[in-house]
Amino acid sequence: MNRSTLFIEFVKKLGTDLSAVIQVVEEAMAPMQARLSVPNFFPLLIFCGAIAILTGCSQPATKEAQPKATAKQEAPPTYFKVDPSTAATLTGSVRYTGPRPARKRIDMSGDPACVEAHHGRAYDESIVENRNRTLANVFVYIKSGLEGKKFETPKTPVTIDQQGCWFRPRVLGIQTGQTLQVTNSDPVTHNIHPLAEVNREWNHSQGQGDPPISRRFVKPEVMIRVKCNIHSWMHAFIGVLDHPYFAVTGEDGTFEIHNVPPGDYVLAAWQEELGTQEQKISVAPSGKIETNFTFKGK
Numbered sequence: 001m002n003r004s005t006l007f008i009e010f011v012k013k014l015g016t017d018l019s020a021v022i023q024v025v026e027e028a029m030a031p032m033q034a035r036l037s038v039p040n041f042f043p044l045l046i047f048c049g050a051i052a053i054l055t056g057c058s059q060p061a062t063k064e065a066q067p068k069a070t071a072k073q074e075a076p077p078t079y080f081k082v083d084p085s086t087a088a089t090l091t092g093s094v095r096y097t098g099p100r101p102a103r104k105r106i107d108m109s110g111d112p113a114c115v116e117a118h119h120g121r122a123y124d125e126s127i128v129e130n131r132n133r134t135l136a137n138v139f140v141y142i143k144s145g146l147e148g149k150k151f152e153t154p155k156t157p158v159t160i161d162q163q164g165c166w167f168r169p170r171v172l173g174i175q176t177g178q179t180l181q182v183t184n185s186d187p188v189t190h191n192i193h194p195l196a197e198v199n200r201e202w203n204h205s206q207g208q209g210d211p212p213i214s215r216r217f218v219k220p221e222v223m224i225r226v227k228c229n230i231h232s233w234m235h236a237f238i239g240v241l242d243h244p245y246f247a248v249t250g251e252d253g254t255f256e257i258h259n260v261p262p263g264d265y266v267l268a269a270w271q272e273e274l275g276t277q278e279q280k281i282s283v284a285p286s287g288k289i290e291t292n293f294t295f296k297g298k
């Protein structure tokens with residue numbers, strides 16, 4: 001339907017008493033006409049303009065309506081389903097060799113409440129060596145080999161707490177679209193500031209007793225460094241992946257990644273000071289593959 005046909009239809013709908021409509025417009029315009037001394041045909045101009053806008057706008061509106069209808073018809077995403085009868089497990093440990101990392105004191109004197117939380121003794125955690133000569137806080141993840149597979153986003157949030165003027169945990173993994181819940185257990189105000197480069201950078205201050213905040217990362221990014229804009233010593237690292245195959249080593253330096261579909265992968269281990277190591281692995285159906293990493297201290 002072109003504009004002129006639309007206009008005719010519009011006028012038909014208005015009925016034959018067009019003068020009544022013009023009169024309404026004239027009455028509405030009367031006070032303005034008096035103030036501005038605009039000519040008498042001005043209301044008619046306004047009326048014609050309104051008609052033109054109405055008929056002109058009606059076409060794009062129809063065009064816009066179409067993609068909406070299409071969006072509704074879009075099929076839900078098809079997620080990759082792992083066959084439990086062939087799923088494999090990845091295990092291993094992250095060892096540490098070389099000189100023991102020096103225990104650097106952290107000066108928290110800028111905030112007495114933080115000093116109090118550590119009884120005056122807080123130490124740097126950029127390399128945490130366990131008693132069994134392994135490393136904690138190493139992010140182990142499948143770096144490649146899962147391309148083309150879309151995994152469902154977990155409904156449960158991943159939590160990061162500000163506790164004792166540290167981020168807890170210091171290293172964590174999360175899936176794209178999964179909720180990151182940020183809490184503050186301290187009696188002081190903190191600020192969580194992920195220095196994202198692929199995702200959008202943001203920061204949020206959280207005072208004592210403030211409710212948790214929730215955020216999401218849209219794109220994979222390994223790793224996002226996190227700082228607190230108030231306490232310079234506070235750091236955390238977030239690994240964002242579009243699949244669930246990652247783990248962070250703990251006090252025994254081991255990792256376990258479950259429910260892995262058979263295939264060839266690159267398994268990577270990231271440590272904040274010592275860099276990233278990679279190993280190619282072939283995962284057989286229902287296999288249990290052990291992969292060990294060794295980081296050498298500087």
Ligand SMILES: [Cu+2]
Pocket residue numbers: 165189190191228229230231234
């Ligand atoms: Cu802080």
